[in-house]
Structure formats: structure tokens, C-alpha cells
Amino acid sequence: MAELDVNIPLRGRPTISDVARHCGLSKATVSKVLNLPPDQCPIAEPTRAKVLVSVEALGYRPSWQGRALANRRTHMIAVVNADPYGALPRGQYWEIVDQLDDLLSQVGLVPTFIHTYAGNPRAIEMLGDQRFDGCLSLDAQPKDVQDLLRSNNTPTVMINADVDNSWTNLTFDDKAGTTLLMQHLIGLGHKRIAYNAGRRVNLHSSAIVRASTYAQCMRDAGLEPDRPFVGPVSEFIDRAIDGPYKPTAIVDFEHWTAVHTLQHLWRRGLRVPEDMSVTTFNDTYPVALTVPPLTVAALPVKLITERAVQLLTELIENPTREPRTEMMSETLIVRESTAPPKVSNGAGRPG
Amino acid sequence: MAELDVNIPLRGRPTISDVARHCGLSKATVSKVLNLPPDQCPIAEPTRAKVLVSVEALGYRPSWQGRALANRRTHMIAVVNADPYGALPRGQYWEIVDQLDDLLSQVGLVPTFIHTYAGNPRAIEMLGDQRFDGCLSLDAQPKDVQDLLRSNNTPTVMINADVDNSWTNLTFDDKAGTTLLMQHLIGLGHKRIAYNAGRRVNLHSSAIVRASTYAQCMRDAGLEPDRPFVGPVSEFIDRAIDGPYKPTAIVDFEHWTAVHTLQHLWRRGLRVPEDMSVTTFNDTYPVALTVPPLTVAALPVKLITERAVQLLTELIENPTREPRTEMMSETLIVRESTAPPKVSNGAGRPG
DNA sequence: CTGAAAGCGCTTACAG
DNA sequence: CTGAAAGCGCTTACAG
The missing domain is CATH 3.40.50.2300 (Response regulator)
Structure with a gap:
């Protein structure tokens, strides 16, 4: 029997229907118990308990795919980088990425890192297929990427991305x-x-x-x-x-x-x-x-990432929000690589 | 009218039904034209052309959520890191991540980076919700993560993860x-x-x-x-x-x-x-x-990542494949930080 | 060569 | 308080 045969549940795992059947209740009831906070859940306590027992017994975990389709929310955010050298050699990209990961997960969002440099057509494809609830760009983006995000109405925050102010944009001074x-x-x-x-x-x-x-x-x-x-x-x-x-x-x-x-x-x-x-x-x-x-x-990485996540979540809640551009300032950190020039002529010595 | 009202398509974008209506054909036909390689596509050429025109005219792009649900494939791979310090200070993690990104995208897979260290319950949740076709672990994983991957039958390749050989595992010598x-x-x-x-x-x-x-x-x-x-x-x-x-x-x-x-x-x-x-x-x-x-x-990063992706795709195609452990060897790179000790006693000088 | 129908796993008005 | 039904956007046997 073929692996993708239509009636075999994903990797043999139970679905919400299996749970409903197991406890003799409806899918709707199961769904409510699982999704509504207890205080706003209309389901009677004994019923609730029965559902929970079945969930436990079957080891049921809701399918994200089903949920995403029904809810029209994937809770995934594209974090887009256009640099052809990969992520490593860039300005505080690393720290920004780490922070973003943290902050996004605090609001229930998951970052997926996408490279849009030439030669990666799949990146473009993914940005266009409803996979992401929003986008955070860490770079200047090629025009086709900008067009795609725009035509898709993808809530997007650009970070130092060298774009006009029709985008919500965080720039550095x-x-x-x-x-x-x-x-x-x-x-x-x-x-x-x-x-x-x-x-x-x-x-x-x-x-x-x-x-x-x-x-x-x-x-x-x-x-x-x-x-x-x-x-x-x-x-x-x-x-x-x-x-x-x-x-x-x-x-x-x-x-x-x-x-x-x-x-x-x-x-x-x-x-x-x-x-x-x-x-x-x-x-x-x-x-x-x-x-x-x-x-x-x-760069004030903490400020930048906090602001970016804040602006992005606002945009997701309210996609028609006015775009705005905010500028973040850089600070000087003096360490030991700088000193007054030598009192002599101070030039490098030849060869 | 509420944003999530049931009849409003996602962000106002056309669906396959819109395309079907636009060209006066069925969803099935549109789907075939879009998914089957031209040589195995049973649709007549003029019909094909009509579909393509409508797709273009409406700017239609298939929804990944719909596809994922119907196909039971998300084409996303969880790349899991358990290190509490974040990704930065680790061994050649950076290079491995960059390579993985490249190699996975060549086979049509998208990596999502997940941190499983304590205090990140969402990571566990995501690993269990059918979101990923497979998993690549860059670390030793806590027992709950291992149990979850196992009970989910998630095709997984462990990289130097300190696990028993019930897992497909790449270790370093x-x-x-x-x-x-x-x-x-x-x-x-x-x-x-x-x-x-x-x-x-x-x-x-x-x-x-x-x-x-x-x-x-x-x-x-x-x-x-x-x-x-x-x-x-x-x-x-x-x-x-x-x-x-x-x-x-x-x-x-x-x-x-x-x-x-x-x-x-x-x-x-x-x-x-x-x-x-x-x-x-x-x-x-x-x-x-x-x-x-x-x-x-x-570490031979290139070899490691190529092998990992290969093993993972094999596992996705055939989840019942025998697990195996392979060991990769390290190489010595001599640079200028090593030299013979000073002929004198060679010890560091006091204070 | 094309399409009607059922199905993927979930949620959400709505009815009772 | 609970459930039947329709719907999310797609694909896939199957029928014609």
C-alpha cells in the first residue's frame, strides 16, 4: 500500500477525529477544549476531562497543517537575507538573528531564515506561497522580492533595507x-x-x-x-x-x-x-x-530587534497600518585599538 | 467585517477556485497543469494555455498551506540546536548551518532553525505538530526531544548528538x-x-x-x-x-x-x-x-553536511530504513600559533 | 482529455 | 452545553 495513500493519517498519528471517536464526543468539542482558555470554554468540566483523557491516551497532538489552513495563520515569519556571502561576514547580523529568534518565540512566532540572493529561486517561491504570516528583511532586497511582498500584502518590516518609505523601515544613523x-x-x-x-x-x-x-x-x-x-x-x-x-x-x-x-x-x-x-x-x-x-x-541590537518585532506584530494585527521609517543611533565603544599617533612623523615604515 | 471572516480569501489573494472560474475549467485541471511536468500532463495543449493565461492574469500562486495538507509534505526541515549559549560560540556550527541551507534548498527543502534549550516550550511543540518533514539535530538532545521525535516517527539525522545507535547518527572522530x-x-x-x-x-x-x-x-x-x-x-x-x-x-x-x-x-x-x-x-x-x-x-564540514542531507532524504523517502552511525574524521591544519618551545626552560614568566 | 467528488485535519458560526 | 455542517485551499483516484 502506497505511503501517501489517502486514508492513512500522517505517519500513523491520530487526528482530531480519532480523539472524538475515542471519547464519544464531536470534533467541535475536542477542538474547543484544546483551543479555548479554560475560563472562556463553554464545555462542561466532566466533558472537558473526558476529552483530555482521550488526548492523553492517544498521544494526540494537533496538526499544524490543518490548523494553519483553518486559521489562515502559520505563525511563521520569514527572516530574509540577501547577502551573497551568506550570513557570516555581515555586520551584527548574528546577534540580530539570535535576538530575533528569542523575541519572536516570546510572541509565539517562529523565524525561518531565507536567503534571497540570485540563484535561489526557491526563496522567491516560498515568499509567495502563503507560508509566512510576515517578513523581516535584514537587507536591501532586489526589486522582484519587493514586488512579491507587496503584491502578496505580506506584513513586512525592513531593517536598514535601503527602500523608499512606502515600507515600514528601521534604519541606522x-x-x-x-x-x-x-x-x-x-x-x-x-x-x-x-x-x-x-x-x-x-x-x-x-x-x-x-x-x-x-x-x-x-x-x-x-x-x-x-x-x-x-x-x-x-x-x-x-x-x-x-x-x-x-x-x-x-x-x-x-x-x-x-x-x-x-x-x-x-x-x-x-x-x-x-x-x-x-x-x-x-x-x-x-x-x-x-x-x-x-x-x-x-548598533543597538536589542533596541533594533525589539522595535522590529513590535512593528511587525502591529502590522500583522493591522495590515493597513501606515508605514513608517524609524532611525536608530549608533554608539561609540572605545577599546584598545586606538591611540594618539606617534609624535614622530607617525607614518608606516617602508616595506 | 472581521478580518478572519470565513469567505475572505487569504490577504485577498486568488485561490485555485478563482483560477478555475476565470478560465471556465475545473480545479482538477488547473491543479494538473500547475503540478505535472508537461510531458506527463494529460491536459490538451490549448486547455493548458488557457489555464496559464488565467494564472498569469490573476497573479495566482498556490497556497502552501493547502498543498501541505493535501500532500502531507511541508518540505520543511527542523534544524535543531540545544546549546544554551545560542548558536554563536559553538564549533563549526555556523559553517554547517550555511552549508545545510544551501544543500537542503538544492533538494527543495527549507530549513527552520529551532532552539530546544530549556525555557523554550514552543520548540517542543513545533517539533510535534507535523510541521516538519524531517529533523536534523546539531547537538545532543534532551530526552523529551528524543522521545517526541521518536513517537512522531520524524525522520531524523543526528549530528554528533551523543545518542545510542537506534538513531541515524553522524559522529566525529x-x-x-x-x-x-x-x-x-x-x-x-x-x-x-x-x-x-x-x-x-x-x-x-x-x-x-x-x-x-x-x-x-x-x-x-x-x-x-x-x-x-x-x-x-x-x-x-x-x-x-x-x-x-x-x-x-x-x-x-x-x-x-x-x-x-x-x-x-x-x-x-x-x-x-x-x-x-x-x-x-x-x-x-x-x-x-x-x-x-x-x-x-x-571538521570536514562539506562532507558532514552532504552526508547528513543525503541520509535525511533517504529517511524521508523510506522511514523504515535501518539506522546507521557513521564517523567522520578530523584533519590537522597547522598555522602560526604553534612552534617549538623556547630552548630555555620555556615556562611562562611570573606575574 | 476533463471534471465531480471526496479527502487532507482542523475551526467556527450556528442550531438546538 | 454539545454537535452537524460547511469551509480553509489544495490533490487525487475515479468516472466518463
Whole structure:
């Protein structure tokens, strides 16, 4: 007999009908006992007890599929990430994901993590098939994903997703964050500060704002910014040490890059912070545990995730709610990777 | 009119009935066109075309909930983690998760990550409600979780989960891995090697095997093992430097601990590897990027995840398949955190 | 080649 | 206080 034969219950498990039959009551009664809080449950106590006995006896557990169909709620939330590098090397993604998991489960929601980068058509498919009660985007999303969420009326909260304000959106104040870092460095006495934009061209507003704010802060302080750099960290460090600009401090776009920076400076024999100050964004593992620990502009992960879950649940309750954009501020955490430049000329030594 | 009123389709979206009505055909026909591969689809080409036009015109996308109920397949896989610290500080969990996501989606499966540590009753609930076609456990699981999976007949593959062989299980050869590390260190000439068991008592077989293999390797080489240590890394380092044993090399139980070790050695003014060699398990971020990069015993993540997905899909196709336990071997990756001990006495300097 | 009907496992007005 | 019936959106023998 075929495995999926129509009359065999799922993996041999009892259904609500089996329970009803077992206790000689109706499915409706069983359903009420199981779903209504005791104080609002119209079922008489002895009847209630009978149901519970049968449930126990059969080891019955309601099928989520049946429930989801009848209720039109799956209690699942898509947490969407578009980064082609996977989740690892990103800004405080890890912490955000962990927090989200916690907070969502407190309100009875389950996150499923979906990667929407190119080459994953199933992601698009899933976002469109009623599987999720809502969506939390941790990234800028491609246009097709945005269109899909929109045409589906999926309650969605975008987190730093670089979208127009027709979406409910949580953004980060990268301008203020970068300024904090720059003021710290300039206050320490640095005159030549280099900015490392990372491995690849990044058109996300965070990338653009951080780079331009860096240059702006330099000019505002009467200093000359370095030429822009995108590429491998080893090249960046070689240029910093051997090139004409001779920075005494570095601002890295992301923690992953900063960790590489520390390693390459070590390879080239420079000490941090004595020979070079290093800073970056996002206070994530292992940024506080490097040698030396890194000074960073940090995201308020707790606030962000709490707010995101709150906005999302509001949107699920009331899908027609006005979209809004809220901005969260970054904070400066000073650690041991920054210090005043050396009193000598302070430049990296050649080769 | 209430949001969940029975005749309002989900979020206003068209159903298969709407499509059928729109093209003047039956639901059965629409369903066939949508689900059967063209070559096995009995529907006449012009009819087919009509259906497709209507689907397009209405923007119809099948409801997964309806499908799941009718098919008894959700195509979702629970990826279960029991670690109370969350996913971050664990052995190559991150890489495993990323790989799993990739591989599962290639076979049309979607992972949902579930934390089963105490205080998360919803996890248990979800594992029991037919939501998942199968389960992948990344950890030792509490007995109630095991019982639930068993009583539910959930096809499950355990990964290093410390279970009896009534389960399909992938284990790691920690004994061989630890031996690799110890032989490397002893071959370098180290006579006093300390083992750091981590922050807390850990009864997982991996922890036990690594600790006992460490001691065994020492004795086999005619060397005296250090006393066992469990606790904060700073204490471990203080003891290593100030205590009587005076190790010249350290084996850390996990990368998180090793990263702390590097930082505390730096704080105490010791150089790695000149004053102290450091090694650990799991080749995960940032272990190759620390200063200096760490020598590790690594897990074959790619093999593990491929095998796990393979075994799981087999189990889903054929739930009565014999359980089996397979062991994967660890490999040694030598980096710059290990070197011969100093020719002098080699002990850490006091205070 | 196409469709009517029953079924998947649940919930929810509604009637009694 | 309890239950019969219809419905959620789909699929699948089966009949024609």
C-alpha cells in the first residue's frame, strides 16, 4: 500500500477525529477544549476531562497543517537575507538573528531564515506561497522580492533595507555613527586617516553614507581624505604602508575587514595602536576579543530587534497600518585599538 | 467585517477556485497543469494555455498551506540546536548551518532553525505538530526531544548528538582529532601541555573524549598531563603562567575559548607562539584570521553536511530504513600559533 | 482529455 | 452545553 495513500493519517498519528471517536464526543468539542482558555470554554468540566483523557491516551497532538489552513495563520515569519556571502561576514547580523529568534518565540512566532540572493529561486517561491504570516528583511532586497511582498500584502518590516518609505523601515544613523568614529580619531590627533570600503563595490546606503561621511569629517577638520579604496585587505594595508598618504589610523567598513586588517598589519610588522589605530563598525564577535580589542561604532541590537518585532506584530494585527521609517543611533565603544599617533612623523615604515 | 471572516480569501489573494472560474475549467485541471511536468500532463495543449493565461492574469500562486495538507509534505526541515549559549560560540556550527541551507534548498527543502534549550516550550511543540518533514539535530538532545521525535516517527539525522545507535547518527572522530593535535605539539618538542576544557562542565562525548585523549597522549609520550581545568579563560591563563605546571603549549576545547586565550596571553605580555603555542578545535571564523592564525583540528564540514542531507532524504523517502552511525574524521591544519618551545626552560614568566 | 467528488485535519458560526 | 455542517485551499483516484 502506497505511503501517501489517502486514508492513512500522517505517519500513523491520530487526528482530531480519532480523539472524538475515542471519547464519544464531536470534533467541535475536542477542538474547543484544546483551543479555548479554560475560563472562556463553554464545555462542561466532566466533558472537558473526558476529552483530555482521550488526548492523553492517544498521544494526540494537533496538526499544524490543518490548523494553519483553518486559521489562515502559520505563525511563521520569514527572516530574509540577501547577502551573497551568506550570513557570516555581515555586520551584527548574528546577534540580530539570535535576538530575533528569542523575541519572536516570546510572541509565539517562529523565524525561518531565507536567503534571497540570485540563484535561489526557491526563496522567491516560498515568499509567495502563503507560508509566512510576515517578513523581516535584514537587507536591501532586489526589486522582484519587493514586488512579491507587496503584491502578496505580506506584513513586512525592513531593517536598514535601503527602500523608499512606502515600507515600514528601521534604519541606522550611519552618518552620526561615522562621525563619532572620526571625531574620536581626530580628537586623538590623527591627521591622516584611511577608509577601507571593503572587498567589493557596495551601493547600499550604509556603505555610501559611511564613505562620504568619512570624507566630509576630514574636510570639516581641515584634513585631506585618502583616495577611496575597494579591494582585498592585503592590498589596502600595503598601500597604507607603502603608499604616499601614510595614514596613522584606519576606518574599516566591516568587522570582517577589520579582523583582516589586524592580521595584515601584524604580518607587515606594525603594532596596533602604537603604529596604527584601527576602528570599524558593528560590535560583533570577535571584535571585542581581537588583539587588541577594537574600537567600534556599534548598533543597538536589542533596541533594533525589539522595535522590529513590535512593528511587525502591529502590522500583522493591522495590515493597513501606515508605514513608517524609524532611525536608530549608533554608539561609540572605545577599546584598545586606538591611540594618539606617534609624535614622530607617525607614518608606516617602508616595506 | 472581521478580518478572519470565513469567505475572505487569504490577504485577498486568488485561490485555485478563482483560477478555475476565470478560465471556465475545473480545479482538477488547473491543479494538473500547475503540478505535472508537461510531458506527463494529460491536459490538451490549448486547455493548458488557457489555464496559464488565467494564472498569469490573476497573479495566482498556490497556497502552501493547502498543498501541505493535501500532500502531507511541508518540505520543511527542523534544524535543531540545544546549546544554551545560542548558536554563536559553538564549533563549526555556523559553517554547517550555511552549508545545510544551501544543500537542503538544492533538494527543495527549507530549513527552520529551532532552539530546544530549556525555557523554550514552543520548540517542543513545533517539533510535534507535523510541521516538519524531517529533523536534523546539531547537538545532543534532551530526552523529551528524543522521545517526541521518536513517537512522531520524524525522520531524523543526528549530528554528533551523543545518542545510542537506534538513531541515524553522524559522529566525529574526536579521539583521532585530538591525537593529531597532541602529536603535532609533542613532535614540536613540548613537554608540558595544558588542556582548557572551557567555561563550564560539559558532558558531551566530544568534551569527554578530547579531555581524556589529551591525558592519554601525554602519558603515552611519557609526559605528565596538567590537572583538569574548567572555568573562565582569564583564570586558566593566570594559572598557566603563575602556577606550578608551566605549560609551553595550550589545547583549547573550542575556538571561542582559544580567541580569549590569545587575548589574555597578550594582556599578560606573552607572545604566541614564541612564549606559548596555542591550538584548538574547529576551523571557523575567526580562527584563521587571529594574530597569529591558529593551528586547529578541523571538521570536514562539506562532507558532514552532504552526508547528513543525503541520509535525511533517504529517511524521508523510506522511514523504515535501518539506522546507521557513521564517523567522520578530523584533519590537522597547522598555522602560526604553534612552534617549538623556547630552548630555555620555556615556562611562562611570573606575574 | 476533463471534471465531480471526496479527502487532507482542523475551526467556527450556528442550531438546538 | 454539545454537535452537524460547511469551509480553509489544495490533490487525487475515479468516472466518463
